[in-house]
Amino acid sequence: QQPIQVIGGGLAGTEAAWQIAQAGVPVILHEMRPKRFSPAHHTENLAELVCSNSFGAMASDRAAGLLHAELRQLGSIVISKADEHAVPAGGALAVDRGQFGEDLTKTLANHPLIDFRRGEVTAIPEGIVVLASGPLTSPDLAADLQRFTGMEYLNFFDAASPIIAGDSINKDIVFMASRYDKGEAAYLNCPMNKEQYLQFREALCQAEQTELKDFERETAKFFEACLPIEEMAKRGEDTMRYGPLKPVGLSDPRTGERNYAVIQLRQEDKAGQLWNMVGFQTNLRWGEQKRVFQMIPGLETAEFVRLGVMHRNTFLNAPQLMLATLQFKQRPTLLAAGQLIGTEGYTAASAGGWLAGTNAARLALGKEPLILPVTTMMGALFEFIRSAAPKHFQPMAPNFGIVPDLGVKIKSKPEKYGRYRDRSLADLATWKRENLPILIEEDNHR
Ligand code: FAD
Numbered sequence: 001q002q003p004i005q006v007i008g009g010g011l012a013g014t015e016a017a018w019q020i021a022q023a024g025v026p027v028i029l030h031e032m033r034p035k036r037f038s039p040a041h042h043t044e045n046l047a048e049l050v051c052s053n054s055f056g057a058m059a060s061d062r063a064a065g066l067l068h069a070e071l072r073q074l075g076s077i078v079i080s081k082a083d084e085h086a087v088p089a090g091g092a093l094a095v096d097r098g099q100f101g102e103d104l105t106k107t108l109a110n111h112p113l114i115d116f117r118r119g120e121v122t123a124i125p126e127g128i129v130v131l132a133s134g135p136l137t138s139p140d141l142a143a144d145l146q147r148f149t150g151m152e153y154l155n156f157f158d159a160a161s162p163i164i165a166g167d168s169i170n171k172d173i174v175f176m177a178s179r180y181d182k183g184e185a186a187y188l189n190c191p192m193n194k195e196q197y198l199q200f201r202e203a204l205c206q207a208e209q210t211e212l213k214d215f216e217r218e219t220a221k222f223f224e225a226c227l228p229i230e231e232m233a234k235r236g237e238d239t240m241r242y243g244p245l246k247p248v249g250l251s252d253p254r255t256g257e258r259n260y261a262v263i264q265l266r267q268e269d270k271a272g273q274l275w276n277m278v279g280f281q282t283n284l285r286w287g288e289q290k291r292v293f294q295m296i297p298g299l300e301t302a303e304f305v306r307l308g309v310m311h312r313n314t315f316l317n318a319p320q321l322m323l324a325t326l327q328f329k330q331r332p333t334l335l336a337a338g339q340l341i342g343t344e345g346y347t348a349a350s351a352g353g354w355l356a357g358t359n360a361a362r363l364a365l366g367k368e369p370l371i372l373p374v375t376t377m378m379g380a381l382f383e384f385i386r387s388a389a390p391k392h393f394q395p396m397a398p399n400f401g402i403v404p405d406l407g408v409k410i411k412s413k414p415e416k417y418g419r420y421r422d423r424s425l426a427d428l429a430t431w432k433r434e435n436l437p438i439l440i441e442e443d444n445h446r
Contacts (some may be wrong), residue, residue: 001025001026001364002127002128002364003025003026003027003028003115004020004025004026004027004028004127004128004129004130004360004361004364005027005028005030005121005125005127005128005129005130006020006027006028006029006030006129006130006132006357006360007030007121007124007125007129007130007131007132007133007141008030008031008032008131008132008133008134008137008338009029009030009031009033009046009047009108009116010046010047010048010132010133010134010338010349011047011078011338011346011349011350011353012132012134012337012338012339012340012349012350012352012353012356013029013031013046013130013132013133013337013338013353014029014046014047014077014078014104014108014350014353015076015077015078015337015349015350015351015353015354015357016130016132016337016353016354016356016357016360017029017108017114017130017357018077018107018108018111018114018357019077019353019354019357019358019361020113020130020357020360020361020364021111021113021114022075023358023361023362023365024113024361024365025113025360025361025364025365026113026114026115027113027114027115028115028117029108029114029115029116029117030117030119030120030121031046031116031117031118032118032119032120032121032138033048033118034118035118035119035120036120036138038134038136038138039136039312040136041136043101044105044118045098045101045102045104045105046101046104046105046108047078047100047101047104048097048101049095049097049100049101049346052094053087053094053095053096053097054089054092054093054094055068055079055082055092055093055094055095055346055347056068056092056093056345056346056347057091057092057093058091058092058093059091060421060425061414061417061418061420061421062417063377063397063398063399063400064093064345064347064398065093066377066398066420066421066424067347067348067351067377067378067398068082068093068347069421069425070351070376070377070378070424070425070428071347071350071351071354071378073425073428073429073432074354074428074432074436076350076351076354077104077107077108078104078346078350078353079347079350081095081100081103081104081107082095082100084103085099085100085103120138120140120141121133121141122138122140122141122144123140123141123144124141124144124145124148124334127333128333128334128335128360128363128364129333129334129335129360130335130336130337130353130356130357130360131145131334131335131336131337131340132336132337132338132340132349132352132353132356133314133338133340134314134338134339134340134349135312135313135314135315135339135340136312136314137314137340142154142156142314145316148330148331149316149317149321152317153316153317153320153321154314154315154316154317155313155314155315155316155317156312156313156314157310157311157312157313158309158310158311158312158313158315158394158395159226159281159309159310160281160306160308160309160310160394160395161276161277161278161279161280161281161282161308161394162276162277162280162282162289162293162304162306162307162308163268163274163275163276163277163304163305163306163396163401164265164274164275164276164277164299164302164303164304164305165273165274165275165302165303165304165305165399165400165401166272166273166274166275166401167273168301168302168303169188169265169275169298169299169302170297170298170299170300170301171298172298173190173191173297173298174188174189174190174191174265174297174298174299175188175189175191175252175253175254176188176189177189177250177251177253179248179249179250180249181249186266186267187264187265187266187278188264188265188275188298189250189262189263189264189265190262190263190264190265190296190297190298190299191252191259191261191262191297191298192245192259192260192261192262192263192296192297193259193260194260196260196261196295196297197241197245197260197261198237199295200292200295200296201233201237201240203291203292203295204229204230204233204284204292205230205233205234207230207284207285207288207289207291207292208284208285208288209230209283209284209285209288210283210284210285212283212310212311226281226310227281228281228282228283228284228310229244229279229280229281229282229308230282230283230284232244240261241260241261243279244263244264244278244279244280245261245262245263245279246261246262247259247260247261247262250262263277263278263280263296264277264278264279265277265278266278266392268388268389268392269384269387269388269401269402270387271404271405273401273402273405274305274401274402276392276394277293277308280293280308281308281310282308282309282310283308283310284308286307289304289307289308290304290307305397305399305400305401306344306396306397306399313339313395314339314340315339315340315341315342315395316336316340316341316342317342317390317393318341318342318385318386318388318393319385319386319387319388319389319390319393320390320393322336322341322385322386323386324371324372324379324382324383324385324386325355325359325369325370325371326341326352326355326356326359326382327359327369332363332369333363335356335359335360336352336356337349337352337353337355337356337357338352338353339395341385342385342393342394342395342396343381343385343395343396343397343398344395344396344397345397345398347398348381348397348398351377351378351381351398352382354378355370355372355378355382358370358436370435372428372431373424373427373428373431374403374404375403375404375420375423375424375427376424376427376428376431377398377403377424380398380402380403380404381396381398381402383402384396384402400416400417400420403420403424406419406420406423
């Protein structure tokens with residue numbers, strides 16, 4: 001049997017290679033380190049955690065914790081090693097990163113069906129392949145990927161605005177309209193008077209920014225056209241009012257008049273549960289973003305499902321290119337996972353690795369690739385990746401805003417998230433019985 005090739009031994013590639021080998025299919029895992037290092041990696045270990053040592057909140061009624069629970073049900077190697085090497089971290093699943101990476105490296109290298117090769121891959125190979133080269137994919141491979149997808153479908157920089165949960169927006173203040181009433185009313189508009197605008201601008205100018213890394217500063221130079229909102233505020237009192245906060249073409253239904261400034265929120269998902277702050281790419285610290293953006297009328301109790309970032313990040317326009325099975329539409333034998341497909345964070349990358357690896361092995365065995373139930377956090381994430389609007393696609397972290405509604409109104413957040421958790425784990429158990437009887441057998445032997 002021809003081995004499957006996995007490119008990149010990060011979070012996604014490590015999980016993918018393990019799932020392929022566990023399905024009885026030979027796999028070649030290519031990792032360029034230590035021959036070549038990305039600007040953020042420093043060790044030879046598989047699944048190196050480049051920054052924080054945390055996989056996020058542990059409780060299964062939190063988005064990250066639910067993803068951990070789903071991955072445990074599915075036999076993820078990354079989460080099982082994270083559990084084994086966990087260190088105390090309050091409510092988070094954090095690990096001893098050295099032990100975690102060394103153990104995974106040894107475990108994979110010792111698997112009889114994994115051929116672990118140290119070296120850079122510079123072009124997408126033939127055959128069944130899983131691409132998992134991450135946010136800092138080496139330049140030659142990125143160029144080949146760009147040739148394959150078309151120039152405009154691979155991004156090198158992530159300048160993402162915050163995203164807000166729709167049900168946390170105060171609809172008594174914010175109004176729905178499109179500028180000049182063009183087309184259907186499509187934007188939520190947060191109105192500001194002069195005093196509110198000046199206070200907001202002052203807070204933006206004073207707020208603390210994150211430090212860009214050297215390699216990010218280099219990349220940021222190319223993005224003069226995409227100024228952070230705080231930079232715009234500093235350039236002049238009215239600069240934002242001629243940019244993303246322009247009030248023209250909108251009148252406030254409460255007064256029938258034009259506001260002094262307006263912040264627009266654009267719908268991010270089909271269900272209208274997520275709203276993106278238009279033009280609010282920012283380098284402010286996360287705590288500062290919450291504090292300052294909650295000054296905006298209507299957003300006083302806003303729940304941010306994603307905060308703004310501006311950093312180097314190689315990612316594909318997944319909604320244009322991918323299926324929810326994590327196969328490319330134009331070449332179904334090519335799959336991808338991790339930061340490259342626009343999921344954010346270590347746990348989401350491992351989840352993508354699980355699905356891409358499982359489906360790559362199924363293709364090799366002549367079986368149909370699988371789609372996860374959308375009521376699970378994993379399924380919801382890959383459905384978002386497939387169905388988000390391609391024009392404004394930005395990477396997404398796991399969050400409850402992307403999960404289909406429960407269909408009943410529940411006020412208490414802990415109760416609501418607990419219900420999401422129960423539904424997800426029950427649906428995943430049924431799905432597993434129907435699609436992966438082999439995993440059920442392994443569970444019975446444990
Ligand atoms: P990676 O884990 O980066 O794995 C990709 C692997 O592919 C790497 O080992 C790389 O060496 C290898 N590779 C690249 N090109 C080639 C090639 N041509 N041939 C062979 N191998 C190749 N997420 C968090 O959850 N928490 C954080 O604190 C956090 N901090 C971050 C800080 C920085 C600076 C960056 C860039 C990202 C950060 N992220 C963080 C996001 C993080 O990168 C992802 O969560 C996760 O590592 C993505 O997993 P991945 O498998 O897609 O990529």
